[in-house]
Amino acid sequence: MSVGNLDPTAAEQLDMYRRMALIKANDERSRKVIMSGRLVMPYYSPRGQDVIPSAVSVNLTDDDYICTIYRGTHDMLAKGFPLKDMWAEVAGRTTGTCKGKGGPMHLTCPEKGVMVTTGIVGSSMPIANGIAWGSQLKGDGRVTVAYFGDAAANIGAFHESLNLAAVWKLPVVFVCQNNEWGEHTAYEKTSNVRVADRAAAYGMPGERVDGNDPFAVYAAARRAVARARAGDGPSLIEAMTYRFHGHVFGDQDAYMDKARKADAMANDPVLRFRARLVESGIAGEDELAAIEAAIEAAIDEAVDYALASPFPDVAELKRDVFAEELA
Amino acid sequence: MSVGNLDPTAAEQLDMYRRMALIKANDERSRKVIMSGRLVMPYYSPRGQDVIPSAVSVNLTDDDYICTIYRGTHDMLAKGFPLKDMWAEVAGRTTGTCKGKGGPMHLTCPEKGVMVTTGIVGSSMPIANGIAWGSQLKGDGRVTVAYFGDAAANIGAFHESLNLAAVWKLPVVFVCQNNEWGEHTAYEKTSNVRVADRAAAYGMPGERVDGNDPFAVYAAARRAVARARAGDGPSLIEAMTYRFHGHVFGDQDAYMDKARKADAMANDPVLRFRARLVESGIAGEDELAAIEAAIEAAIDEAVDYALASPFPDVAELKRDVFAEELA
Amino acid sequence: MAVSEKTKPAAEGAAARPAKVNILQAINAAMADAMAADDSVLVLGEDVADPEEGGVCGVTRGLSSRFGDHRVRSTPISEQAIIGAAIGASLVGFRPVAEIMLMNFTTVAMDMIVNHAAKLRFMSGGQTHVPIVIRTMTGTGFASGGQHCDYLEAWFAHTAGLKVVAPSSPRDAYGLMRSAIEDPDPVLFIENLPTYWLADEAPESGYRVPIGKANVLAEGSDVTIIAYARMIQEAAPAIARLAEAGISAELIDLRSIAPWDRAAVLASVAKTGRAMIVHEAVTPFGVGAEIAATLNEELFGRLKAPVKRLGGAFCPVPFSKPLETAFAPQTEDIFAAACALVSA
Amino acid sequence: MAVSEKTKPAAEGAAARPAKVNILQAINAAMADAMAADDSVLVLGEDVADPEEGGVCGVTRGLSSRFGDHRVRSTPISEQAIIGAAIGASLVGFRPVAEIMLMNFTTVAMDMIVNHAAKLRFMSGGQTHVPIVIRTMTGTGFASGGQHCDYLEAWFAHTAGLKVVAPSSPRDAYGLMRSAIEDPDPVLFIENLPTYWLADEAPESGYRVPIGKANVLAEGSDVTIIAYARMIQEAAPAIARLAEAGISAELIDLRSIAPWDRAAVLASVAKTGRAMIVHEAVTPFGVGAEIAATLNEELFGRLKAPVKRLGGAFCPVPFSKPLETAFAPQTEDIFAAACALVSA
Numbered sequence A, B: 001m002s003v004g005n006l007d008p009t010a011a012e013q014l015d016m017y018r019r020m021a022l023i024k025a026n027d028e029r030s031r032k033v034i035m036s037g038r039l040v041m042p043y044y045s046p047r048g049q050d051v052i053p054s055a056v057s058v059n060l061t062d063d064d065y066i067c068t069i070y071r072g073t074h075d076m077l078a079k080g081f082p083l084k085d086m087w088a089e090v091a092g093r094t095t096g097t098c099k100g101k102g103g104p105m106h107l108t109c110p111e112k113g114v115m116v117t118t119g120i121v122g123s124s125m126p127i128a129n130g131i132a133w134g135s136q137l138k139g140d141g142r143v144t145v146a147y148f149g150d151a152a153a154n155i156g157a158f159h160e161s162l163n164l165a166a167v168w169k170l171p172v173v174f175v176c177q178n179n180e181w182g183e184h185t186a187y188e189k190t191s192n193v194r195v196a197d198r199a200a201a202y203g204m205p206g207e208r209v210d211g212n213d214p215f216a217v218y219a220a221a222r223r224a225v226a227r228a229r230a231g232d233g234p235s236l237i238e239a240m241t242y243r244f245h246g247h248v249f250g251d252q253d254a255y256m257d258k259a260r261k262a263d264a265m266a267n268d269p270v271l272r273f274r275a276r277l278v279e280s281g282i283a284g285e286d287e288l289a290a291i292e293a294a295i296e297a298a299i300d301e302a303v304d305y306a307l308a309s310p311f312p313d314v315a316e317l318k319r320d321v322f323a324e325e326l327a
Numbered sequence C, D: 001m002a003v004s005e006k007t008k009p010a011a012e013g014a015a016a017r018p019a020k021v022n023i024l025q026a027i028n029a030a031m032a033d034a035m036a037a038d039d040s041v042l043v044l045g046e047d048v049a050d051p052e053e054g055g056v057c058g059v060t061r062g063l064s065s066r067f068g069d070h071r072v073r074s075t076p077i078s079e080q081a082i083i084g085a086a087i088g089a090s091l092v093g094f095r096p097v098a099e100i101m102l103m104n105f106t107t108v109a110m111d112m113i114v115n116h117a118a119k120l121r122f123m124s125g126g127q128t129h130v131p132i133v134i135r136t137m138t139g140t141g142f143a144s145g146g147q148h149c150d151y152l153e154a155w156f157a158h159t160a161g162l163k164v165v166a167p168s169s170p171r172d173a174y175g176l177m178r179s180a181i182e183d184p185d186p187v188l189f190i191e192n193l194p195t196y197w198l199a200d201e202a203p204e205s206g207y208r209v210p211i212g213k214a215n216v217l218a219e220g221s222d223v224t225i226i227a228y229a230r231m232i233q234e235a236a237p238a239i240a241r242l243a244e245a246g247i248s249a250e251l252i253d254l255r256s257i258a259p260w261d262r263a264a265v266l267a268s269v270a271k272t273g274r275a276m277i278v279h280e281a282v283t284p285f286g287v288g289a290e291i292a293a294t295l296n297e298e299l300f301g302r303l304k305a306p307v308k309r310l311g312g313a314f315c316p317v318p319f320s321k322p323l324e325t326a327f328a329p330q331t332e333d334i335f336a337a338a339c340a341l342v343s344a
C-alpha cells in the first residue's frame, strides 16, 4: 500500500514544532515547580525524547489511541492532553483529569485517546492490543500507539504483545523510545540486539530511526500508521534518543557519562528543529517566539489553575473502586 | 571453536537407539497400564518425539542438567532417569523418586541431572538459566538443557530467559520440541515465525532441524553443547517433530488432521532408525531384539515394583513443605 | 487436563435447553445467551474456538461457530496478552470473557489482573472501567498435582477493584455468569473442574444470580456451615448425617466471595450461634479467616463456640491419591467438626 | 522511585560500623557480612551492581565492588528471569538474594515465586529445595500512586512453602536478613521504602533474629497492638498517648508474618484480653483476618472486646496527598481504636 509523500508539509512541520515546544516548556516548568517545592510527585522527565511523540502524533487524530508509561507527559501532550487537567492531576487536585487519584503515573484522558498510563514496565503493550482489537472488530479505522522504553523490550509482556498483534494483524504501532537507559542500567548491558531487529521474531516490520530527527520519525510513523489503518497489521519503531536527565527527578545520574550527556543536550533536538524551521523559511523567528510565548502563558494558567484547585475529599477513597460507591 | 566430527559413532548410534527404544516401549506400556485402569494420572505421551532427547542426551553426562515439562518422560529416560523410581512416582507410591508427592508432572532426579519438571508452560527456561549460572560461577563445565514445546515459544518466560542467557553467556541449550501442537491449537495459528528464527532476537545461534532424524539432532546438539561447555553461551534448537497422540491421555484428538497423523505414525522415527542401524550393519536384528527384550523386562520389573509399593502416609502432607516438618 | 474424554458437546444448549444440564453446559449456555443478547460480548483464551474444540473441556464449544471467530478467538499461550487484550477491548466498549485455563496460570497474568484490570477505574478517576470476566478452573480430584489445582480466591478477594464468584450448581453457574458479563467491573469467575459434569435442574434462559448474594441451601438451627464451589458437594451429605445425629445444620453456599454476603451469613450465625467455613484453599490467610474475623467482630459474645475453619492442608497439592484425597476437606471432616462445634 | 536524593552511601558499613545506622544500611551490611562469610551467597536484580549505583536507593551499594560482579549482577528488566535464575542457582548450592524492586512487580513473577520457589521442595519429595531470599520494597508515603505501594504479604503468607518477614528497625532488618539468607527455604523479605532512612542502634555483626519470633516493644496490660513494618512507627506514638490517657498498651512487632509468632501474640492477648492488628495492606482478607480468627479460636470467651483490625482503605493506593495520607492507618486512628476497645 502506498502512503504517498513521506515528508511532512510545512504546516505539519509547524504542528510538530508546536507539540515539541510545548513538551520542552512543560518539562522545564515541571522541574522548576518541583524544585521550588510547590509540587511533590515522582517526575520522570521526557526531555530529549520530545521529538518522537510530536512526529508520531501529527499522523494521528483525536480518535486514535495511545497507551503510555510513567515517562509519558510528552506522549500525552503531543496527543493533545489538556494542560490544565494534567497539571491539576499531578498536583493531586479534584479538578485533575483523574480527580487527583491517579497522579503523574496514571494520567488518563479518553477524549484525547490517552487510554492508559502505566507504571509497570511493559504493560502499555498488552492493553494497547486490546484497544486495537476493539477497533478491528468495529472497523473504525482507528490506530493505537503503544509507547514504551528500551528496557521494556526485555520483559515478557513485550514478547507476548508483539506476537499476538502480529498473529491477529492488529492496528497497533509499537513505538520504543530508546533513550539508552533503563533506570540506572545501560541498554547495551541488557540486550545483545537492537529492539527494532526483534520485530523479525514476530513477522512484523521493524525500523530503527533517529528519534531526534522529526523527518525520520514522521516518515516511519506515517508508514506504520498507514499500514495499521489499512488493516495490514502492526509495526515496531525503535526511535533512538537520549534521556537528558536522571531516571526520576532527584536522581543524581552519576552513572551517566557526562560527555555523552552534555553532547546530547548541546544538540537539543527541539532547538535544532526550530533553527531548521527558520532557515527553511517555514516559520519566522517572531512567529515561533509567539508560539512559545503562548505556550508559556498556557502553562502559567494551568499551573495557577492547578495550585488553586481544591484537594479531593477523603470520601473519594470509596468512589471509583467499583461502579457502585463503597459503603 | 571446532567440535570435530558431527556424525555419531557406531557406539553412539546404538546408544541413541537404546534410549529411544526405551522411550517408545515405556510410552506404549504407560498407555496400556492407564487404559487398564491400574494407574490414574494425567499422561502426556511423548511418542513421536522419541528421537530428540535421545540424540541430545548422548552429548551429555550424568553431571549435566535438564529442566523439562509435563510432557517429559522421554527427556528424563534419555537422561537416565531410573525406571523403577519413575514408575513408583507416577503410581503415587512412597518409593517414587518424589515419594509420590510430585507425580508425573513433577518427576525429579538430581542424581541424573533431572532438576525440575514443570507443569507451567515456559517455566523450564528461567530455572535452567539459574542452574547454568551456577555452573558458570563454579566453572564446572556442566551444561543445562531446557526442554520446552513450540507453543511455549509464545510466552513471556521464553523471551526473558533467552535474553538473559544470551546477555550472561550462560551454558544453556534451549531445545524446542516442535510437535506442531499446543494442546488443541496448531502452532501456525499462534505465530508467524519459526521458533529457531527467534534466536536472532537475542543474538544467539538458532537452528531448525528434523527432530525425527537422529543424525541431524545429534549434530545440532553436539554443536550447541560444545559451545556451552566452551563458555561461548547459549543456543536455541528447534527440533521439528509430530505428536502421535492427543495432548493428554483421553484427548480424542479430533482436531488433528487424520492423514497427517497417520503419515507421521507410518514414518515412526524409532523404527526408521532401527532399520537404518540394521542396514548400515551397526547392529544385528537379534542384537536389537535383545535390547528391546531387556527393556521390556526392565519395564515389567518397574511396573510390578511400583504397583507393589505402599502409598505414602498422610503425615507426608506435613513434610517437605519446609525443611522442618510442620506441627 | 486429563479429562477431555469426559467432554460432552454443550453450547447449542442456548437454543433448545434440556430439563437437566451440567455446570459446564450451564456456563456455555450463559455465554451463548449473553453473546446472542449483546454483540459487545467477546470470548478469548487458549483453545476456546471450535477448530480447537471449544476448550479442553468444551466449555466454550459451539460459540465460535455460532458467533464467528472474530468474537470468539483462540489465543497463543500468552496469558498476559490474553488479559491485556480483554482489558483493552473493554476500555472501548466490549465485554470480553477471557479464559485463563487453570487458576494456577493466573500467576503469569497477575500484573494485568491486579495492577490494571482492578485499578484502572480508580486510577483514572472513573474515566475508564474494565467490564471483563476472567474465567478460570481449578480444584483437586484429578491427580493433577502441585501446579494445577490451587484455589487462590483469597488473593483476588484481597484486591480492591475485583469481584470473585465461585458457583456450585448449574443454575448458579448460569445466573452468575450472566451477572458477571453484565457487571461494570472485572469479575473473576472460578469454575471447579471435578464438578463440571454435575447435572442438575436447568436454569431458565435469562436467569440471573446477583453478585454478592449467598444462597441458603439447607435451614438449620444448631450450626451454620458456610462453603462454596465443590465443598458444597462435601457439605451436603454431612448435613444429612448431622440430621441423623440430631444436629440441625444450616448450609450457606457463599457463591460470591468478593463481595460476600455479610448480611446473610451474619443472620444465620446470629441464629445458630455456631459457624464453620469450609474451603479447598489452604486454611492460613484464607477466605475463612476473613469470615471468621468478621463473625467475631459482629457477633462478639453471641457465639456459642469458636468459629471453625476447615480448609486444605497447608502444603502444595500432592499427587498421590491418598494424599490428594486427604488434602481437601471431606464429608467426614465436616461432619466431625460440626459435631465438635455443637458439643463444645 | 522519587527518593534517590535521600540515598546515603551505605555498604562499607560491614567494615567499620557506626553506632547508629539506618535500615537501608543495616540490610546492606547484612548482605555484605553474609557474602563475606559464605561464598555461595549471590545478589541479583535490577540496578543492584555498583556501575548502576547499587540499586535505586543504594541498598546493595558496594557489594559488587567488594565481592565481584559475578556474584552481584544487575539484570535486564525481566522479573521472571530474575527469580528463575535465583531458583536455579539455589538448586545447585547457591544462596541467591534476588531483588524485585517494588512489591507490585512481584505480579510479573508470581509463577516463579508461587508455583516453583514455594513448591519444588514438596513436589520433589525433598530432593531439592530453594534457599533464596526475595527482597522487595513497598509502602505509601512518597506519592507513588496505585501501582508502586501495595502491601501484598497476605498473598505470600497464604502460600505453603514461603516464609515472609517485614522488619521495622535496623537491628531487626540486619538480623532477619542474616537468618533469611541462611534459611533452607525461600523467604520474602519486605522492606518499607519511607522508613529506609530511619536510623537507630546498629546491630552487632553476626546478630540474628530468628524467623517466626515476634518482639514485644512495649509491655502493657489493657490492650495488645500487633503491627509490623512502618505501622510500628505509627503505633509507638499512639502507645505514649494511650499511657497519658491512662491506658496501658502492649506493642508487638510481628516481624515475621509467615510463620507468625502465635505463642507470643496469644500470651499477650491472653493477658490483656484486647487486641488490635494494624497493617498497611487493605483490611479485607488481610493478615489481620488470620490473626483475628486465630485469637478468637484460641481465646474464645476470654476476650474482653472484639479483635479490632486496622488496615489500609479498601481501594488502590491514591496519589493525591490527603488521600494517600488517609489511606493507611495513622497514630490517631490507632489511638482512637485502642480507646474504643478499652471502653467497649
Ligand SMILES: Cc1ncc(C[n+]2csc(CCOP(=O)(O)OP(=O)(O)O)c2C)c(N)n1
Residues within 6 Å of the ligand: A071, A119, A120, A121, A148, A149, A150, A151, A152, A153, A179, A181, A182, A183, D046, D077, D079, D101, D105, D108
Ligand atoms: C515490571 C517492572 N519492573 C521494574 C520496574 C521499575 N522501573 C521503573 S522504570 C524502569 C526502567 C525502564 O526503562 P525503559 O523501559 O527504558 O523506559 P524509560 O524509563 O527509559 O523511559 C524500571 C526498571 C517497573 N516499573 N516495572
Ligand SMILES: Cc1ncc(C[n+]2csc(CCOP(=O)(O)OP(=O)(O)O)c2C)c(N)n1
Residues within 6 Å of the ligand: B071, B119, B120, B121, B148, B149, B150, B151, B152, B153, B179, B181, B182, B183, C046, C077, C079, C101, C105, C108
Ligand atoms: C502458563 C500456562 N498456560 C497454559 C497451560 C495449559 N497447557 C498445558 S500444556 C499446553 C500446551 C503447550 O504446548 P507446547 O508448549 O507446544 O508443548 P507440548 O504440550 O506440545 O509438548 C497448555 C496450553 C499451562 N500449563 N501453563
Ligand SMILES: [Mg+2]
Residues within 6 Å of the ligand: A149, A150, A151, A177, A178, A179, A180, A181, A182, A183
Ligand atoms: Mg530507557
Ligand SMILES: [Mg+2]
Residues within 6 Å of the ligand: B149, B150, B151, B177, B178, B179, B180, B181, B182, B183
Ligand atoms: Mg507442542
